[in-house]
Amino acid sequence: MRAFARPKVVVSKCMEFAACRYNGDKITEAIVAKLADYVEFIPVCPEVEIGLGTPREIIRLVSEGETNQLIQPKTKKNLTHVMTEFADDFIDGLTYIDGFLLKSRSPSCGVTDAKIYAKSDNSPVLRKGSGTFTTRILAAYPAKPLEDEGRLRNFIIREHYFTHLFMVTDFRIVKQSLKIKELVNFHAENKYLFMACNQVKMREMGRVIANQAALPMEEVFSTYEEGLNELFATPVKLTDHINVCLHVFGYFSNYLTTAEKLHFDHLLGQYRKKKIPLSSVLCVLRSWCYRFENEYLLKQTYFEPYPEELIAISDSGKGRALS
Numbered sequence: 001m002r003a004f005a006r007p008k009v010v011v012s013k014c015m016e017f018a019a020c021r022y023n024g025d026k027i028t029e030a031i032v033a034k035l036a037d038y039v040e041f042i043p044v045c046p047e048v049e050i051g052l053g054t055p056r057e058i059i060r061l062v063s064e065g066e067t068n069q070l071i072q073p074k075t076k077k078n079l080t081h082v083m084t085e086f087a088d089d090f091i092d093g094l095t096y097i098d099g100f101l102l103k104s105r106s107p108s109c110g111v112t113d114a115k116i117y118a119k120s121d122n123s124p125v126l127r128k129g130s131g132t133f134t135t136r137i138l139a140a141y142p143a144k145p146l147e148d149e150g151r152l153r154n155f156i157i158r159e160h161y162f163t164h165l166f167m168v169t170d171f172r173i174v175k176q177s178l179k180i181k182e183l184v185n186f187h188a189e190n191k192y193l194f195m196a197c198n199q200v201k202m203r204e205m206g207r208v209i210a211n212q213a214a215l216p217m218e219e220v221f222s223t224y225e226e227g228l229n230e231l232f233a234t235p236v237k238l239t240d241h242i243n244v245c246l247h248v249f250g251y252f253s254n255y256l257t258t259a260e261k262l263h264f265d266h267l268l269g270q271y272r273k274k275k276i277p278l279s280s281v282l283c284v285l286r287s288w289c290y291r292f293e294n295e296y297l298l299k300q301t302y303f304e305p306y307p308e309e310l311i312a313i314s315d316s317g318k319g320r321a322l323s
């Protein structure tokens with residue numbers, strides 16, 4: 001089993017931490033509860049922080065040209081400026097951060113699905129987008145793992161988020177060392193994970209480490225980090241995971257029985273149909289790494305990109321699947 005550093009994650013406080021919802025509720029959220037054993041959470045409730053109190057009158061996003069305004073219809077207050085200022089101060093106060101886990105549908109914390117209305121009172125929803133607090137977070141940290149709890153109920157999105165989160169945390173520690181040897185090890189141990197993300201980019205990053213131009217270490221690490229951000233900008237495609245699994249399978253195929261090969265083929269088929277998570281396929285491949293004592297493959301983060309206890313989170317089926 002791998003040892004994992006604890007990612008530092010900003011979380012919407014109403015999920016598990018405090019009864020700070022507009023109606024005085026606290027939300028029970030299994031993903032947050034489970035993650036609490038493995039990450040360092042920084043809980044924040046932006047609406048309480050700007051002085052709205054709990055319980056409070058509802059607020060909503062109202063479209064105004066290209067921008068959205070954060071309005072409290074009952075009091076007619078426009079809270080956009082105060083919320084934006086709070087968000088910017090909050091961001092300035094973060095020494096470092098590895099990711100964000102925010103509350104879906106909120107006009108402050110929503111990531112993609114906060115309702116944006118035509119007017120502050122009794123008007124239709126024009127579109128959906130990010131809340132005012134999250135909009136500032138996205139501008140400041142465009143490449144960090146950032147999701148809402150609703151999307152994380154889908155296991156494909158969840159696997160990508162967890163993988164990204166624990167990978168950037170490992171990289172943060174390697175970057176702090178500024179040692180090329182650490183970076184070489186990091187790149188080697190992530191080879192199959194990066195191959196699944198983007199083989200071309202992975203090779204480019206290998207050339208960055210080779211550092212033919214003898215650039216200063218700070219520049220090498222920064223350029224490498226840019227590559228890393230690009231690798232994880234979009235979730236890994238199912239077909240790319242399947243390619244990597246088949247590649248790893250190739251190490252063992254000559255030593256397996258026909259029944260074992262058929263079983264693996266069946267598992268990949270189930271994964272292709274999104275009926276099982278990738279972790280189910282990796283479990284089998286990993287057991288073969290142990291059986292055939294393949295030390296090289298056993299070091300690959302691809303087989304345990306995040307703590308395996310997190311795999312056990314049940315899937316509600318309500319999350320939105322990726323195409």
Ligand code: SF4
Nearest residue numbers: 013014045103106109
């Ligand atoms: S969604 Fe955000 S602003 Fe709303 S109660 Fe939760 S933490 Fe506070």
